[in-house]
Amino acid sequence: MVLGSLSEGIGFILLVPLLGVLGADGGVGSAGTGELADASTGGDNPLVEMLLQALSWLGLTPTIGGLLLAFLGLVGLRALIQYSRERLSVSLQHRLVDRLRLHAYAALLGVEWRWIAASRRADQANLLLTDINRVGVGLNFGIALLATAVTLLAYLATAFILSWQMSSLALASGMLVFWLLAGQRRQALALGRSLGEANRDLQGRVQESLGGIKLTKILGQEERHVCQFRQTLQRLREQQVRFSANTSLARALFQVAGAALLAAYLYLGLVFWETPVPELLTLVLIFSRLIPQLQSAQQQFHHWLHALPALEETERLLGECSAAAEPPAGPPGPAWPVRKAIELDAVRLTYAERDRPALDGVSLRFPARTSTAIIGTSGAGKSTLADVLMGLLEPDEGHLGVDGETVTGQRRRAWRRSVAYVPQEVFLFNDSIRANLLWGRPDADESELCQALQRAAADFVFDLPQGLETRVGDGGVRLSGGERQRLALARALLKQPSLLILDEATSALDQENEARVREAIEHLHGDLTVVLIGHRLATLEHADQVVVLEAGRVAARGSWAQVRATLPGSADNIAHDAS
Numbered sequence: 001m002v003l004g005s006l007s008e009g010i011g012f013i014l015l016v017p018l019l020g021v022l023g024a025d026g027g028v029g030s031a032g033t034g035e036l037a038d039a040s041t042g043g044d045n046p047l048v049e050m051l052l053q054a055l056s057w058l059g060l061t062p063t064i065g066g067l068l069l070a071f072l073g074l075v076g077l078r079a080l081i082q083y084s085r086e087r088l089s090v091s092l093q094h095r096l097v098d099r100l101r102l103h104a105y106a107a108l109l110g111v112e113w114r115w116i117a118a119s120r121r122a123d124q125a126n127l128l129l130t131d132i133n134r135v136g137v138g139l140n141f142g143i144a145l146l147a148t149a150v151t152l153l154a155y156l157a158t159a160f161i162l163s164w165q166m167s168s169l170a171l172a173s174g175m176l177v178f179w180l181l182a183g184q185r186r187q188a189l190a191l192g193r194s195l196g197e198a199n200r201d202l203q204g205r206v207q208e209s210l211g212g213i214k215l216t217k218i219l220g221q222e223e224r225h226v227c228q229f230r231q232t233l234q235r236l237r238e239q240q241v242r243f244s245a246n247t248s249l250a251r252a253l254f255q256v257a258g259a260a261l262l263a264a265y266l267y268l269g270l271v272f273w274e275t276p277v278p279e280l281l282t283l284v285l286i287f288s289r290l291i292p293q294l295q296s297a298q299q300q301f302h303h304w305l306h307a308l309p310a311l312e313e314t315e316r317l318l319g320e321c322s323a324a325a326e327p328p329a330g331p332p333g334p335a336w337p338v339r340k341a342i343e344l345d346a347v348r349l350t351y352a353e354r355d356r357p358a359l360d361g362v363s364l365r366f367p368a369r370t371s372t373a374i375i376g377t378s379g380a381g382k383s384t385l386a387d388v389l390m391g392l393l394e395p396d397e398g399h400l401g402v403d404g405e406t407v408t409g410q411r412r413r414a415w416r417r418s419v420a421y422v423p424q425e426v427f428l429f430n431d432s433i434r435a436n437l438l439w440g441r442p443d444a445d446e447s448e449l450c451q452a453l454q455r456a457a458a459d460f461v462f463d464l465p466q467g468l469e470t471r472v473g474d475g476g477v478r479l480s481g482g483e484r485q486r487l488a489l490a491r492a493l494l495k496q497p498s499l500l501i502l503d504e505a506t507s508a509l510d511q512e513n514e515a516r517v518r519e520a521i522e523h524l525h526g527d528l529t530v531v532l533i534g535h536r537l538a539t540l541e542h543a544d545q546v547v548v549l550e551a552g553r554v555a556a557r558g559s560w561a562q563v564r565a566t567l568p569g570s571a572d573n574i575a576h577d578a579s
């Protein structure tokens with residue numbers, strides 16, 4: 001950067017003797033040889049003298065041809081340096097973007113579930129896809145600004161050596177123009193903020209409308225979505241157009257101010273200070289380069305300020321992620337077997353911005369290798385209980401324990417490796433059935449995959465033309481709800497968990513398949529601990545223990561017969577609702 005600016009400064013100083021030849025001697029110095037007449041070439045400027053001496057020391061005769069060659073060489077050197085700087089800057093930008101993206105992605109995955117559940121997915125997607133990219137672009141402008149600033153310094157230093165009066169005037173005027181454009185810069189910052197909001201809106205809109213596209217079609221609301229999308233796009237476009245107008249206006253103001261300054265310098269130099277023509281022409285040349293440089297600096301600063309809100313937003317979200325980060329996972333260890341029981345001891349948990357606790361002093365015991373059914377009205381706290389049981393949520397009070405060991409901090413992540421969970425809304429990756437199953441256990445072989453499918457009553461896979469290689473589509477859209485649930489159960493079983501939680505996981509099954517899955521679950525009896533949430537009556541009757549939750553509290557507990565006796569009528573109603 002410094003070398004490039006130096007070459008530029010020296011190059012312009014070399015123009016002084018050249019212009020001296022043309023201006024003062026009216027042509028070449030020594031006829032025929034192209035050598036310069038010594039006194040007139042450098043004027044009385046010590047720096048020019050020094051440069052000429054350095055050239056002759058290098059064995060180069062200060063001829064017009066020699067000086068022009070040296071000038072060309074310096075311009076070439078500067079072009080090479082600029083080319084390398086730009087390449088370096090772009091590669092730095094991409095490396096920063098990739099590293100920041102990876103860091104943010106890992107940070108988002110490592111954050112507490114409570115934070116994830118409370119935050120907006122669109123903001124996280126916007127961080128990863130748009131904001132971090134803007135940070136990279138901002139960095140590129142920042143580096144360019146630094147390079148321009150160094151070049152500007154070199155220009156100024158050269159100009160000061162040639163004529164300190166004009167240089168001071170130029171510097172003062174440049175600072176004045178810069179100060180006058182402060183409003184434009186404030187606007188660039190504000191527009192950068194609004195662009196961030198518009199991007200987040202767009203991200204949210206796209207995610208929501210594509211996620212709910214089926215509902216949109218059923219409700220016949222396509223036009224409404226298009227209209228909302230158009231409004232969001234319009235808002236985004238407005239921000240971009242306003243920023244572009246703001247940048248163009250700043251550039252135009254600079255151009256006018258630059259031309260006015262140049263005219264003023266010429267006038268003052270010629271009429272008042274009687275500056276020698278070669279120096280004046282060099283100064284004109286320098287200033288005609290100085291003004292575009294100042295203009296570039298202003299534009300780069302503008303773009304940097306416009307990208308700054310993205311950096312602030314990235315910092316804010318990463319700060320939140322690090323404040324809400326789960327303790328580190330620790331090295332992967334062996335499966336965590338349950339020998340005696342999983343226990344909840346006086347667990348209390350309240351979600352943010354909620355007055356009422358979702359779980360209020362829940363104490364339960366899940367003996368190893370038995371099944372427990374949890375039922376309760378909607379909002380009673382069943383899913384929250386499941387999240388605590390699998391170590392996803394840390395209770396505010398009380399604790400989760402396995403065989404007497406408290407599962408907290410780092411141990412929560414270790415425990416989760418031994419837990420499998422099948423929710424009502426199954427998630428499948430847009431990949432083959434095989435790839436989806438292998439998420440359960442990456443090293444499972446063919447016979448283990450087949451066995452898991454059999455156990456989960458998912459043998460429909462073998463009748464598909466492409467079998468395990470069948471692609472399931474976005475979220476498994478190419479399969480029926482029941483097929484998705486059975487695949488998710490097969491994936492859970494492949495994990496060979498110590499605790500299997502089925503959260504309304506057979507809701508989409510017909511009676512025949514539900515009976516087959518129930519049979520599969522019954523076969524698991526004695527192998528692993530099973531927790532069934534909100535299941536059908538037939539399942540409840542076979543569970544070793546039934547727990548009824550009411551408003552976050554345990555209302556009844558025992559065998560299905562005991563629970564019915566404790567809560568006559570209401571237990572039946574709840575079970576009926578779940579069916």
Ligand SMILES: Nc1ncnc2c1ncn2[C@@H]1O[C@H](COP(=O)(O)OP(=O)(O)OP(=O)(O)O)[C@@H](O)[C@H]1O
Nearest residue numbers: 117118351354358377378379380381382383384385
């Ligand atoms: N992420 C969350 N943020 C704030 N409140 C929540 C959150 N998740 C659940 N709740 C609240 O906690 C309470 C318990 O919810 P939970 O989902 O555990 O109930 P549930 O018994 O599983 O209900 P359902 O049978 O309808 O799924 C409810 O009042 C619910 O509104």
